[in-house]
Amino acid sequence: MASNSRAKIIIDTDPGVDDVLALLLALSAKAEEIEVLLVSLVYGNTNVHGCLRNLLSMFESIERERNWRIEAGLPKGFETLERHPPVVAIGAEKPLEYEFVQMDRHPNYQRMKKSSMFFPAMIPDTVSIVCLGPMTNIALAATKEPDVFLRAKEIICMGGTFGVKGKVSPYADFNTYMDPHATAEVLRLTAPSFVAALDNSDKRTRPLNFKLFPLDLTIQHKLYEDSWLTCLESRPDSPLARWVNGFLTSAFDKSAATRQKEQGAVVRHAGESGGSPEKGRSISLNDPVCLWYFLASSQSPQSSSSSGSSWTYDHLHDVTIETDDAETRGRWTCTTSQTPDPLSYSRHDIQNVITRMIQSPPPGPDMFGHALLDRIFSCHYKF
Numbered sequence: 001m002a003s004n005s006r007a008k009i010i011i012d013t014d015p016g017v018d019d020v021l022a023l024l025l026a027l028s029a030k031a032e033e034i035e036v037l038l039v040s041l042v043y044g045n046t047n048v049h050g051c052l053r054n055l056l057s058m059f060e061s062i063e064r065e066r067n068w069r070i071e072a073g074l075p076k077g078f079e080t081l082e083r084h085p086p087v088v089a090i091g092a093e094k095p096l097e098y099e100f101v102q103m104d105r106h107p108n109y110q111r112m113k114k115s116s117m118f119f120p121a122m123i124p125d126t127v128s129i130v131c132l133g134p135m136t137n138i139a140l141a142a143t144k145e146p147d148v149f150l151r152a153k154e155i156i157c158m159g160g161t162f163g164v165k166g167k168v169s170p171y172a173d174f175n176t177y178m179d180p181h182a183t184a185e186v187l188r189l190t191a192p193s194f195v196a197a198l199d200n201s202d203k204r205t206r207p208l209n210f211k212l213f214p215l216d217l218t219i220q221h222k223l224y225e226d227s228w229l230t231c232l233e234s235r236p237d238s239p240l241a242r243w244v245n246g247f248l249t250s251a252f253d254k255s256a257a258t259r260q261k262e263q264g265a266v267v268r269h270a271g272e273s274g275g276s277p278e279k280g281r282s283i284s285l286n287d288p289v290c291l292w293y294f295l296a297s298s299q300s301p302q303s304s305s306s307s308g309s310s311w312t313y314d315h316l317h318d319v320t321i322e323t324d325d326a327e328t329r330g331r332w333t334c335t336t337s338q339t340p341d342p343l344s345y346s347r348h349d350i351q352n353v354i355t356r357m358i359q360s361p362p363p364g365p366d367m368f369g370h371a372l373l374d375r376i377f378s379c380h381y382k383f
């Protein structure tokens with residue numbers, strides 16, 4: 001890929017464990033592959049200030065890692081971070097329903113200005129926005145200037161669940177549950193009738209290209225503890241590996257405890273395995289899957305198809321988000337699901353259309369953890 005055509009991305013995130021792994025996956029790319037324009041923070045896994053602490057800690061660890069690699073005679077890695085350091089923006093602290101109340105009381109609330117961070121001279125169809133947390137920041141930007149926001153090439157969203165129970169609700173994934181109003185706002189921009197009614201002079205404006213990576217898909221992509229320990233043992237002096245180990249150890253413990261609880265078992269012994277008996281303890285790589293898609297599609301634009309050895313997907317029509325009912329808050333429903341229909345974006349008899357990713361290509365869910373570690377820690381792996 002030529003340097004002037006590197007893929008550009010905005011990452012909206014609430015850095016907890018798999019957000020950090022997703023960020024490391026993106027920032028370890030070659031300088032000519034991608035450019036991370038902006039990392040915007042949103043409450044979610046923790047409050048937004050905790051998210052900032054985690055992000056700064058990650059940047060410090062990468063810096064120590066690069067110095068260590070230089071001394072060890074290894075490739076420095078993280079080229080895109082060095083060549084194109086991203087802007088970091090602190091975003092929403094609360095869900096949209098509360099944000100709107102605050103803005104009504106304080107018309108000059110700073111948060112609105114910060115939403116303009118999403119429009120850095122956005123040339124149409126050149127910037128992808130990856131959303132790895134509650135969609136509050138995205139909704140604020142999308143509702144402020146929808147015609148400008150629609151210049152985004154695509155939204156890549158980690159959210160939704162259709163057949164898998166979420167962490168905080170049987171009906172919804174964590175991100176949507178936290179701010180269903182925000183997700184509903186963004187989905188309005190996928191409606192042909194809404195976009196057609198926008199008062200703007202750009203007649204080429206088309207509905208938002210919304211790609212959903214639901215829990216059903218992402219939860220299958222695992223990082224096994226054995227894989228991690230092998231990686232760690234191969235580079236015991238790596239500052240980044242030590243830092244990652246600090247939070248991965250507790251993540252494996254927590255994931256195992258959750259599985260034990262789900263299975264109705266009592267954890268009687270410290271260290272008792274909570275993963276699949278054959279494969280050991282693991283965590284799901286929900287957020288990194290979205291970055292993997294972005295990296296793969298930026299290198300091979302034709303990597304999506306409805307079948308074959310690439311990403312598989314279908315289209316959902318008339319998608320709505322439950323915002324009112326307390327029990328089913330954040331549930332995604334759709335009246336139609338079908339295989340890809342190239343004409344669906346121009347049909348006016350449907351409310352909206354999104355793309356739902358169903359299956360990832362090789363190396364596949366079981367090997368994705370290996371591929372992720374290889375890319376972050378040795379920089380030799382090619383998707």
Ligand SMILES: [Ca+2]
Nearest residue numbers: 014019132133
């Ligand atoms: Ca996240």
